[in-house]
Amino acid sequence: MARYARVKGSIALITLTNPPVNALSAAVRRGIMESVSRALKDEQVKAVVFCGENEKFCGGADIKEFSGSMSGPPLVPLIHSIEAGEKPMVAAIEGVALGGGLELALGCHYRVANTKACLGLPEVTLGLLPAAGGTQRLPRLIGIPAALELITTGRHVSAQEALQLGIVDQVAQGSAVQAAMELALSVIGQPLNPRRLSLRAPVWAPDVDGVCDAALAQVKQRSRGAMAPVACVQAVRAAAMLPYSKGMERERQLMDTLFRSGQAQAMQYAFFAQRNAGKWSLPNGSQWNNTRARDVQRAGVIGLGTMGRGIAVSLVKAGISVVAIETDAKQLESGKKAVTAMLQRDAQRRGVSPPLHLLTFTLSFHQLRDVDLVIEAVFEDMNLKKRVFSDLCKVLRANSLICTNTSGLNVDELAAVTDRQPLVVGMHFFAPAHVMKLLEVVYGARSSPEAVATAMALGKRIEKVCVAVGNCSGFVGNRMLKLYLDQSVYMLEEGATPEQVDQALEEFGFAMGIFKVSDLSGLDVGWRVRKASGLIGPDVDPVKPSRWRLGRRYCPLPDMLCQQGRFGQKTGRGWYLYDSPGSKEAKSDPEIQTFLEDYRRKYGIIPRRITSQEVIERCAFALANEGFRILEDRIAASPEDIDVIYLFGYGWPRHRGGPMFYASQVGLSVVLEKLEHYHRIHPDVPSLEPSRLLRRLVAEGSPPIQQWKSHIKNLRSHL
Ligand SMILES: CCCCCC/C=C/CC(=O)SCCNC(=O)CCNC(=O)[C@H](O)C(C)(C)COP(=O)(O)OP(=O)(O)OC[C@H]1O[C@@H](n2cnc3c(N)ncnc32)[C@H](O)[C@@H]1OP(=O)(O)O
Numbered sequence: 001m002a003r004y005a006r007v008k009g010s011i012a013l014i015t016l017t018n019p020p021v022n023a024l025s026a027a028v029r030r031g032i033m034e035s036v037s038r039a040l041k042d043e044q045v046k047a048v049v050f051c052g053e054n055e056k057f058c059g060g061a062d063i064k065e066f067s068g069s070m071s072g073p074p075l076v077p078l079i080h081s082i083e084a085g086e087k088p089m090v091a092a093i094e095g096v097a098l099g100g101g102l103e104l105a106l107g108c109h110y111r112v113a114n115t116k117a118c119l120g121l122p123e124v125t126l127g128l129l130p131a132a133g134g135t136q137r138l139p140r141l142i143g144i145p146a147a148l149e150l151i152t153t154g155r156h157v158s159a160q161e162a163l164q165l166g167i168v169d170q171v172a173q174g175s176a177v178q179a180a181m182e183l184a185l186s187v188i189g190q191p192l193n194p195r196r197l198s199l200r201a202p203v204w205a206p207d208v209d210g211v212c213d214a215a216l217a218q219v220k221q222r223s224r225g226a227m228a229p230v231a232c233v234q235a236v237r238a239a240a241m242l243p244y245s246k247g248m249e250r251e252r253q254l255m256d257t258l259f260r261s262g263q264a265q266a267m268q269y270a271f272f273a274q275r276n277a278g279k280w281s282l283p284n285g286s287q288w289n290n291t292r293a294r295d296v297q298r299a300g301v302i303g304l305g306t307m308g309r310g311i312a313v314s315l316v317k318a319g320i321s322v323v324a325i326e327t328d329a330k331q332l333e334s335g336k337k338a339v340t341a342m343l344q345r346d347a348q349r350r351g352v353s354p355p356l357h358l359l360t361f362t363l364s365f366h367q368l369r370d371v372d373l374v375i376e377a378v379f380e381d382m383n384l385k386k387r388v389f390s391d392l393c394k395v396l397r398a399n400s401l402i403c404t405n406t407s408g409l410n411v412d413e414l415a416a417v418t419d420r421q422p423l424v425v426g427m428h429f430f431a432p433a434h435v436m437k438l439l440e441v442v443y444g445a446r447s448s449p450e451a452v453a454t455a456m457a458l459g460k461r462i463e464k465v466c467v468a469v470g471n472c473s474g475f476v477g478n479r480m481l482k483l484y485l486d487q488s489v490y491m492l493e494e495g496a497t498p499e500q501v502d503q504a505l506e507e508f509g510f511a512m513g514i515f516k517v518s519d520l521s522g523l524d525v526g527w528r529v530r531k532a533s534g535l536i537g538p539d540v541d542p543v544k545p546s547r548w549r550l551g552r553r554y555c556p557l558p559d560m561l562c563q564q565g566r567f568g569q570k571t572g573r574g575w576y577l578y579d580s581p582g583s584k585e586a587k588s589d590p591e592i593q594t595f596l597e598d599y600r601r602k603y604g605i606i607p608r609r610i611t612s613q614e615v616i617e618r619c620a621f622a623l624a625n626e627g628f629r630i631l632e633d634r635i636a637a638s639p640e641d642i643d644v645i646y647l648f649g650y651g652w653p654r655h656r657g658g659p660m661f662y663a664s665q666v667g668l669s670v671v672l673e674k675l676e677h678y679h680r681i682h683p684d685v686p687s688l689e690p691s692r693l694l695r696r697l698v699a700e701g702s703p704p705i706q707q708w709k710s711h712i713k714n715l716r717s718h719l
Contacts (some may be wrong), residue, residue, distance in 0.1 A: 002031030002674060003053075004038060010046040010188070011181055014274050021059030022052040024100045026072025028062075032104075033073045040085055045339035047184035048085070050108060051092040051177045052101075060099025063126065066259070075100055075132040076248070079357035083196050088187045092180035095119045102167075103132040104314040106141065109195035112184055113159040114176035119167060122154035124228045126271060127264030127655060130381035136198070136247040142166050143203035145238050148215045151232045166208065190598055198244045205240075212237040224509045226655040227263050231255075262665055266657030269705070270647055273295045273640035273658065273681055280441075280456055280468035286449030292459035294401070294450065300367075300374035302388055304335025307405055308377035310433025313342045315375075315463040318359045323367045336361045342434060365395045366662060373401040373454065375427055379646035380529075382409055386417045391417045398622045403427040408474040408529075411444040422448035425455045427630070428475055429464075429520070438649035439464035444471045455501070462506035465648045470635035474584070477645045479635075480626045480659070483687045485526075487618040488514045490685070491556040492596060493547075495607030496615070498575040499588055502613035505619065509653025514619070515575035515587050517651070518558075519568035523575075527562040553684040557599065565602070617674050624663035625675055631712055638709050639664075664705040668698045 003015040007564065014035040016022040024032075032050075039048045061075065077687060082089050082104070091097070099122050102217055105111050113119065119137065121130040129135055130151060130697055141149040144166045150157070162168045170181030184586040185254060193199055205211060219229035231254040238250035239317040255536075258264050267535050281287035298321045301312045309322070315322050316339075324339065326332035347354035361368060374396065376388050385404060392402055401423045404414055408428075416425035426442025439459040442451045445573045452468055459466035489502050502513020508555035512520070530536050535549050545556035561574065568574030569582060576586035600607055627642045636642050643658020656662050663671045672690050698702065703711055 001025075001027050002035050004035040006042070006045065006693070008185065010044060011184055012042065012045045013177070013181070014039070014048060014050050015053055016058055017053045018062075019054060020056075021096060022054075022056055022102070023062035023100070024069075024075060025062040025065060029073045029075060029078055033078055034099075036078075036082055036085065040087060045087065046188045046703065047090065049092050049177065049180045049184050050104065051180070052095065054095075055114075056095035057093045057097040058101025058104060059093070059096050061132075063271060065267075066268055074098060075103070076252075079104055079132055080198075082108040083109070083198060086192070088184055088190070088192065088195075088565070090180045090184045090187075091121065092177040093159075095310070096175045099123050099134075100132050101596060102674065103137070104129055104132040106137040106197060109185065109192055110170075110180075110523040111185055112170045112176050112180040113162060113168045114172050114174070114179075117159040117162070117176065118156045119159070119162045120154060120156035120337045123149050124152060124232055125154040125267065125654075127226070127228045127261065127267035128258050129228060129232045129235050129251065129255055133198070133248065133251070133716065135232065135251045136239045138167075138246055139236055139239040140197045140200040140201075140244075144205045144208055144236060147239075148211070148236050149476055149478070152219050152229045153420050154213060159705075169365045203239050205490060208237075208240040212240065214237040224506065224511065224653060226509070227261060228258055228655075231258055239562045241676050246664045252713050263655040266655050266661055266665065269640075269657050269661050270654050272663075273644050274465055274647075276640050277465065277467045278456070280452070281468075281637050282443060282449060282468070283470075284449070284454065286452070288453070288456070291449040291453040291454040291703075295370065296372045296454065296458050296461075297456075298323070298352055298371045300325060300371040302376040302392075303378035304331060304339070304361075305377065305379070306431055307429060307433050308375075309335055309342065310431065310435070311375055311377055311405065311429055311501040312339050312359070314464075316343060316355050317346065318462045318523040319355070319358070319359045320461075323362060323371055325362060325365065325368070329363060332361055332363055365391055368392070368395050368400075368488055370397065371400060373403060375403045375405055377405040377429075378409060380409065381532075382413065385409065385414055389414055389424075390417050399423070401425070401454060403455060404512070404538050405429050405433075406442075408478045410473070411442050411471045412446070415444050415446060415643050423451050425451045426471070426475070427455055428461070428477075430477075430525055436649065437463075437465045438645060439466045440475050440477060440479075440645065440649075441466050441468045442471055442475055443468060454693045455545070465558065465644060467641045467645050468637070469645075470528060470633070472630075472633065476627075476630055476636050476642055477649050479630065480623050480642075480646075481650065483622040483626050484488065484619050485514065485518070486685070486687065487622045489557050490553070490682070491610050491615060491618065492557055493555055493600065493603075493605055494607075494610060495600075496610040497588075497593060497596065500610065500612075501615050504615035507612060508620075509656055510618050511651045511653075515567065517585060518685065519574035519576055519578075520584075522570055523558055523562050524567045525644075527559060530559065547603065548684070552686055553682070556594075560599075561594075618678060620659055620662055621671050621678075621688060623659040623676055623689050624671060625694060626687060627660050627663075628693040628697075631708075632691065632693045639705055661705055664702075664708075673696050 001017045004015045007013045018028045027408045089108040090110040091108040121134050123130045159171045163171045216233045235251045238247040279288045300323045302325045304326045312322050312324050343354040411426040415421040425447045428440035430436035430438050441455045456466045472676045498515035505513040566573045572578045572581040577589035630636050639660035645654035646658045675690040
């Protein structure tokens with residue numbers, strides 16, 4: 001779908017019309033092809049302007065088409081025909097020009113953007129490369145180093161930056177379409193060859209080979225096994241070394257390999273999963289499009305520890321007034337300093353003034369009387385939180401929402417102490433809360449759909465990726481994490497070292513292995529939770545603590561580390577050794593090796609070699625298995641929601657899609673077989689027993705993940 005109109009007597013205006021982002025579907029490509037041919041044939045037409053409907057130029061290829069059989073006119077020859085056209089072609093870029101959209105603009109002879117436009121080649125984030133000439137034309141326009149940076153990161157640039165880089169010729173203050181038409185009229189009759197990027201040599205740079213080698217080393221280090229960034233460098237290198245036609249061939253070969261790869265499928269799945277998470281639904285049928293969220297203008301934040309500070313910063317940055325409360329004057333002062341400094345740093349980076357006027361710091365709960373919503377972020381202690389909740393009810397308006405930032409406590413139990421159970425929800429932020437993208441919005445048994453809608457909308461406003469989840473211990477993320485942690489420490493008992501486990505996980509694609517992450521978050525956090533849950537108590541033998549608790553296998557290694565004061569980075573010692581408390585570089589600690597050897601001797605465990613494959617299988621399949629149980633229990637509405645939680649909150653590598661997607665990609669019957677195998681060897685670990693849902697899905701022929709939701713609905717009645 002492309003609309004053709006002749007305007008100003010001699011301009012053909014071709015408008016891409018495919019809402020919401022004018023993606024280049026087969027119909028759009030056909031529409032462009034027909035319109036270009038019409039414009040070239042029409043003698044009245046002297047120049048052509050391309051634009052997108054609703055002030056959005058084009059969001060790129062239609063990603064939905066990638067999973068089907070591609071039909072319609074291919075993009076490469078289409079863009080070539082635009083570039084080769086004997087009339088000036090001008091792209092009028094408003095809103096977005098991304099991926100194939102920018103490549104279409106690069107095929108034009110001129111580009112005009114309006115001030116709000118954003119441009120980029122984000123294909124790498126979908127496991128692909130810009131294969132409609134983007135890797136060959138962009139370096140010819142802006143040079144190899146700048147093109148490498150943009151293509152390997154997929155970063156979007158503003159119109160202003162695009163002008164500085166030379167991607168656009170002009171930035172219009174008003175309508176880009178008007179400005180493009182004026183430009184088009186002014187260039188009629190001028191030679192077009194100098195404007196055809198395919199005819200240019202890449203902008204010269206000294207030591208291109210060295211630049212490409214450095215970029216390759218950087219992406220390999222950063223992308224941890226992701227293929228696309230490496231292929232992007234190879235394609236840009238081809239632009240530097242080969243004639244245009246040969247470079248295009250190389251671009252196509254590399255794209256063919258990526259396009260067929262499981263990584264591209266995983267990343268495209270992740271793209272849609274992230275967007276689908278916003279389309280939440282509750283078991284009672286309420287959902288995102290039938291429930292209104294309340295407007296939140298003023299919010300309270302209770303507790304200015306690490307979490308409260310990050311939450312306050314996120315809210316204020318989104319323009320929400322915040323009343324920040326502490327109970328102790330010293331804490332309040334240090335919280336105030338930290339929040340102010342974070343906002344100042346952020347504002348400085350963005351060249352704006354910090355919105356400090358939106359903040360009130362106080363010791364008095366009474367200042368909360370006219371807030372729309374409160375986020376409680378006090379210490380993770382049920383009794384303390386209950387006290388705060390009942391105190392809040394005394395001062396808040398009757399219709400204010402109360403949200404708890406808990407990482408796993410029972411939201412219903414907390415709601416029960418209030419006078420407003422329908423207005424209570426969990427908002428589980430991840431540390432640091434102003435940085436981490438994930439927000440689990442936890443609905444309790446009596447939470448109203450309106451409260452859920454409000455928390456989800458608020459989360460979106462503060463730029464979080466929000467997932468609505470049911471109430472259970474640990475919700476989705478931490479409930480699954482527990483089993484992943486369990487497997488990791490069991491493998492230490494059986495013969496592995498923290499380094500081996502972490503290395504396997506990092507090679508799989510995690511930015512950090514589980515033991516490094518534990519050191520970063522602090523081992524004392526889990527220790528406190530285990531104490532509170534009764535797993536650690538006075539009856540535990542301090543010399544030889546039991547490896548069997550509450551009827552199942554238990555690994556006391558993390559407790560033993562905590563007893564030695566090894567809390568991780570903060571104490572300079574944890575699973576690893578650090579130069580000093582607070583330093584970040586993890587080093588192997590020979591003491592840990594000796595400690596593990598002594599431990600195994602004490603319990604009569606004969607160590608064995610644990611392969612990387614076993615590490616991945618036991619960690620990833622334990623996660624997925626619990627994910628299936630979470631789906632059975634309706635704690636998550638879909639496997640996509642679980643994957644989004646792992647992608648945005650737990651560092652799961654995007655090119656592996658998420659634990660549920662990974663299980664589907666490996667094959668459900670393989671996952672089932674492996675879990676049966678590991679459960680046979682470890683019958684004292686009930687979580688390794690394959691879930692009923694996994695068995696059922698395998699029995700139903702292992703449907704693709706997109707179909708699980710409907711299978712789950714049918715299966716629930718049988719379970
Ligand atoms: C061998 C093959 C040769 C092929 C050669 C050509 C190859 C070209 C490669 C490409 O062009 S790949 C695509 C590159 N483009 C992108 O990656 C952009 C993706 N989109 C976005 O980043 C964002 O959506 C946006 C455009 C910045 C808009 O963000 P906003 O927050 O405003 O809205 P969203 O909620 O993200 O999206 C709204 C709606 O639109 C759907 N959508 C967005 N982009 C596409 C797309 N390119 N294709 C299909 N659908 C798209 C998105 O899924 C949302 O849909 P919903 O149903 O409303 O959830």
